[in-house]
Amino acid sequence: MTALDDLRGDRRQRLAVTAVAVVVGLGLATLHWAGLLIAGALVALPQRSVSRGLAAGVGVGVLAVLAFLATLALAGTLGPTLAMGQPSLLALGIGLLLPPFGSLLRGVV
Numbered sequence: 334m335t336a337l338d339d340l341r342g343d344r345r346q347r348l349a350v351t352a353v354a355v356v357v358g359l360g361l362a363t364l365h366w367a368g369l370l371i372a373g374a375l376v377a378l379p380q381r382s383v384s385r386g387l388a389a390g391v392g393v394g395v396l397a398v399l400a401f402l403a404t405l406a407l408a409g410t411l412g413p414t415l416a417m418g419q420p421s422l423l424a425l426g427i428g429l430l431l432p433p434f435g436s437l438l439r440g441v442v
Contacts, residue, residue: 337442341381350379355393358432362397369397369428373435383440390436391429398428 340346358372372393377386401424405411414421 337378340379347379347381351376351389354379355396358393359397359400366427366431369394369431370435372397373432374438376432377436377439378442380439383437386436386439387433390433393436394429394432397432398425401425401428 340350354375355372358368358375361368361371373390376389376393380386380389402411405414
């Protein structure tokens with residue numbers, strides 16, 4: 334068995350690594366959009382199956398979009414940003430779709 338298989342077998346360790354992966358991935362996403370791909374890949378790797386990895390990627394995407402919307406709301410610019418239409422929808426779509434795409438790495442490893 335590999336270290337990754339051992340990690341996937343231990344629930345506590347898997348949850349701890351997933352939590353660290355969420356923090357690291359979202360931290361990287363604040364620096365560059367490719368961080369969303371990395372976030373999806375990082376949270377999917379410790380999961381036991383590809384479908385659970387994909388679900389973790391979707392969860393990170395939703396969390397990233399909620400954090401983005403919360404940042405806009407705290408700055409008082411949520412309304413004007415959403416009123417822009419297509420550019421804001423593109424930003425929300427990117428936030429929702431890149432992490433699950435990155436989590437497909439779980440199918441390879």
